[in-house]
Amino acid sequence: MNGLARPKDAGGKQQLIQTGQTSAGPGPGPGPAAKPPPGSAPPPQVLDPSGDSYSRWLNVMVVPVMYNWIILICRSCFPGLQHNYLPLWLTLDYACDLLYLVDIGLHFHTGFLEQGILIGDRLQISRRYVRSSGFLWDVLSVLPTDLFYLWLGTAVPAVRANRFLRTPRLFEAFDRIETRTAHPNSFRIAKLMLYIFVTIHWNSCIYFALSSFIGYGADEWVYPNISTPGFDTLLRQYLYSFYFSTLILTTVGDTPMPHREEEYLFMAADFLLAVMGFATIMGSMTSVISNMNQADAAFYPNHDLVKGYLHAHRVNRRLQNRVVNWYQHLQMEKKMTNELDILQHLPERLRAEVAVSVHLPTLRKVQIFQNCEQSLLEELVLKLKPQVYSPGEYVCKKGDIGREMYFIREGKLAVVADDGVTQYAVLGEGLYFGEISIINIKGNKSGNRRTANIRSIGFSDLFCLSKEDLREVLAEFPNAKSVLEAKGREILLKMDKLDVNAEAAEIAQLEEEERRTAALEEGLDTLQTKLARILAGLESSAFKMALRLESLEWHMRDWGGGQGRGHGAVAPDQEEGVPSGGQTEGGTGLADGALVLSLVQDLVEGLSCPTPQEPSGAPAVLAHSGDTLPHRARCIAIPFAEEQRHVAGAWGRRRAGGRLSVGRAPAHPPASSGRAAPAPSRRAGGRQGARASGPPGCVGPVEPGQSGAGWAAVGSRLN
Known part of the structure; x- marks a missing residue:
């Protein structure tokens, strides 16, 4: 059966981790995988593969893997680099090997998911890791191939080529960073540039090694003679080779003609690699740009379609400018009007938590919703629809049928007279209006009609709550409905817009109807x-x-x-x-x-x-x-x-x-x-x-x- 372990994290807080312990049967004492008795020491910490600690460790593993991919080939092809800085390279090599060993040890402490449950049992984790192919590659990557230095000497760092077998760890780290970063498109471009750099770096090292094999200065294609002044330093050797490889792989041209079979083969392979690289770069950049456009389309409405519609119907220039200014305001201020569409793929509960964290403070400022239960506010938050109004635009006019209420998130609105000039009041952030018309309060003299003109002074960011959505939510919360109606009556009494006699008559009529209905039911029985x-x-x-x-x-x-x-x-x-x-x-x-x-x-x-x-x-x-x-x-x-x-x-x-x-x-x-x-x-x-x-x-x-x-x-x- 499954048990629960409570290891402590770095902050000292206990976390529940599924241990997936099994029992061979009843017995007098617990087996090796039995649940520890109360009061015993907790088992060692188990890493959650989806947690922050595991992601941070993957970022650390990027360093030794990239070190081997960049430095090892460079030391093998540039002998002076290996000879001049040998103590430094040996120190870095064994430090990377130590990180490789620590990574293998952490594999034995990294849980895995089984039927959606995190398994933290050490025995199951070890058995699963040892039986996987990743364990074989990890062991091969840390084999002590440095012992070949005893026979070949330290001038041959290529004996450590088995360290390249840890490359899957690099790809895993990149995937994890891409999913957790707030700028995935920028990270994709940076990753593509890194791959291009590594490719040119390897090609430049191979070019210098081929020049050494043919002979420095043997012809104009190979690297010049190192005895020539200016071409004997390591930096000049690497930069020349890197520049030459860049010319070939980018197919820019202006490269010397090859004279030997080895040179022709090298150039042909580089051209094929350049074609494949060019296609990869173009495809990756197209994908990045397409993703960025899709993200913009998901966050903001399509401006081109609206502009085409306005031009097709010959809408006057003044109205077109208002539409353009509205779209420009959305783009510049990063305002979204389709939040529900953006969050539609999230689970309902998670979507509610996101909406609560974003909009609940605004909803709590509304007087009529104060002291309401938390679950009611969470349901209402999911019904809020953001709306943006341009300067001078009317939100509602006097006499209109009230179907929504509004919460001011940002901006200022004016209560104006029928002439549109005289201002009675100015509404600011955190205020609301239109709540009385969407709550059916008995005796309301104004009914469901608007009683004032509300106009936006500048760009105003509002939240809209429809009458149908509020009624649907209140149907599940009858107590909250009674509280809201009571608060609405108080507001109407203060505004002298509540007919008490009419309210009492409606209540009496409802009671009479209920009595007659009960009598009819009794007669029918x-x-x-x-x-x-x-x-x-x-x-x-x-x-x-x-x-x-x-x-x-x-x-x-x-x-x-x-x-x-x-x-x-x-x-x-x-x-x-x-x-x-x-x-x-x-x-x-x-x-x-x-x-x-x-x-x-x-x-x-x-x-x-x-x-x-x-x-x-x-x-x-x-x-x-x-x-x-x-x-x-x-x-x-x-x-x-x-x-x-x-x-x-x-x-x-x-x-x-x-x-x-x-x-x-x-x-x-x-x-x-x-x-x-x-x-x-x-x-x-x-x-x-x-x-x-x-x-x-x-x-x-x-x-x-x-x-x-x-x-x-x-x-x-x-x-």
Whole structure:
């Protein structure tokens, strides 16, 4: 698991550094990477690769790397330089080697980021550094190659060429300086000039070494004979070689013609290097200039587009001059009008901190925002928009609709009369105006209209806060909104622009509206409760009707099959699935059947009324039904109608029948003379048994004898 170490920095302050410690498992004592117990000495300091200390050390490492790149080649090609100042060079060499060794040691104390967390565990840092390719190059750069002096002598400083392997440290330092400096474009130009100087320096040293190899003064191309007066000093030798290399690499010309193959090869290589260098220089300078233009465009609006627009529409010269003067003021005074666009790529919290550090002192000067909580001011700071007004320009006029309030950051503004000449007051830095019109205060006599004319005396730098932005911020801070409204009322009372009676009337009206709204909500709840009860009653009635229909069905089945038989005798037509007649006349049976059919139709018509939508607060019995009332009525009526049609046909063939006794039937069909009711025939039972479970949504199963197909004639009346 990860732990936290608290090493002290140079100022004695403790810093939290992620140590990334790991544990091999539970044990009686801490392992080598365990978190130190409280009170123990803190671990050694770990450098943050993004901190200032690390950047300062990189700047120190620039010195030994550049020393080796510039001095070592010079000492190798100019023998007099190495011989005359040998003690100095040896001292500087070993001092640079010491810095190289210290740099390797600091690598073991430099943390690294893992999943965005700074790892400061020494074991993990060491393992990661040793396994990296940088460790190999660092070790090779400090190998004691100076031991070759014992065999080759001190006149061969080229044995220290392995020190060039530390060059990546130089590039890292340059990248870090470029990202941290306030003038990156200037640094890029300086870095480009340094590269050009090092290239010409190396070329001049190689030229002098080639002249020594060919022979001084052998021809006009090589360096003149060192015995010639004026050409024997080290300074003259280096300056001549540097000048000659500059002529070649800049392709200026005016160089002696080469005479030997070595000279031709050297000139050809230099020309190729010059072409590549020229392209690199031109590309780098173009990039620098482009970046500078982009920076200007990001900070200041594009003047050329506005000038082209004014010329295209033939705007009068006086107005064009005002526009030009406004742009000139922005450029000269370094004023920005698009701060939000410049900071848009920063994280929201970091952008807020930057805006607070820049604009919060100005916002705190506003009386209406004094004593407000810090978070509210931070939100408001992000909404401020800088604006610059020219001399004589009106910021607002009397009678205009107020949509913004203004804070004076710099400059002076005058409150003038309608004639534009008479001045009532002068507003200076830190003051504000227009705040009353963007806060909806009840009883404000002026409403949201401007009450004065504000004109800029000179160039004025203002901050603008819109009404929508303030409302959006205050929506998250209701307490601050109440405080701002109270302060606004105090200001209006002092200015005698607050109608107290109108304010009280508005408050009373709001209270009345709230009371009526509460009454409507209470009445709506009562209606919903009553509707739920009505629907529950309809559901209960439908259930009772279903039970009544079932009882009538059993009565008719008993009347159709129990008449006309003797004690223990079975009618012949019973085997055909047709109920036998009784001892009474057929006309009486038909009248009874008609009476039953009429009763069934009346029950079905009573169920065919539409059912309203079930509310969410309906009783459980209604919600449990899962369907509407007409659907349940159809499910109840369909099987019974078919059975009635079947019974009516059977009664037409009866020879005698009994009287119909309308009443509630028992739960099960009664037996005739102590015998069970006759079972349906094979033909009828097969058809009825297939539908014994009843249609979907019906209340209860369909008993034997309930034919579902014949119920459609009655159930269709419910559609």
